[in-house]
Amino acid sequence: MAKEEAQGIRILxxxxxxxGHYRLEKVTYTQGGERQEREVYHNGTGAAVLPLDPTRGTVLLVRQLRIPALVNGDGPMLVEVCAGMVEEGDDPAATAEREAKEELGCRLRSLRRVFTLYPSPGSCAERLHLFTAEYRPEDRTGRGGGLAEEGERIEVLELPLAxxxxxxEAGGIMDGKTILLLQQARLGAA
Structure with a gap:
């Protein structure tokens, strides 16, 4: 079956x-003989990781600027797990390790893939690979903060999981991937 045709849906x-920063495309297709159009935002494949210190019960998170949150009327600084785009030729695990080093200043132990998901498939082609990992205080080898040349100004947060x-629960963390990974950690599946 052609990539452009699947389950009775044909891309015309x-x-x-x-x-711009990412690609926006209009897709015209037929479904059940009916012609329809949708916009699809292509912002790539990403990887995100939640490092957990099981001995101390702490997690590493980041706080960074998110313009869409500001545009929606929320605060512009969101608390999230560290994440980044999977570069050409990289695998998602390598991306998670690289992002932990750049954003958190941390070396990861026991990296484990949890699952892959589409965070907003109604309009966005982004696919995210989610991981958990362990860390210890001695794995915090740098200050983190992201890459200045990419305009990143990231604050590193080390917090008890609770x-x-x-x-x-109080609305201070609103990012979906972060909530899912924190829930994984709370369930003891991390």
Whole structure:
């Protein structure tokens, strides 16, 4: 079966609307003989990781600027797990390890893939690979903060898992991937 046709859905046309930071495209397709159009935002494949120190019960998170949150009327600084885009030729695990070093200043132990998901499949083609890992105080080898040349100004947060979850319940953590990984850690599946 052709990539452009699956389960009775046939793509008729794809038009690039924008080549900004990411690509936005209009897809024209038929479903059950009916012609429809949707916009698809292509922001790539990402990887995210929640490091947990099981001895101390702490997790490492980041706080960083997220313009879409500001545009929606929320605070612009969101608390999240560290994450990044999977570069051409990399695998998601390598991306998670690289991002932990850049954003958290941390070396990971026992990296474990939890699952892969589409965070917002109604309009976004992004696919995320989610991981958990362990760390110890001696694995915090740098200050983190991200890459200045990429405009990153990231604050590193080390919190007890219980405090991080209390932030979720109070609305202080609103990022979906972060909530899912914190829940994994709370369930003892990390």
């Amino acid at each position: 046309a794809r038009e690039t609307l924008s080549e 405090e991080a979850w209390a932030m979720v």
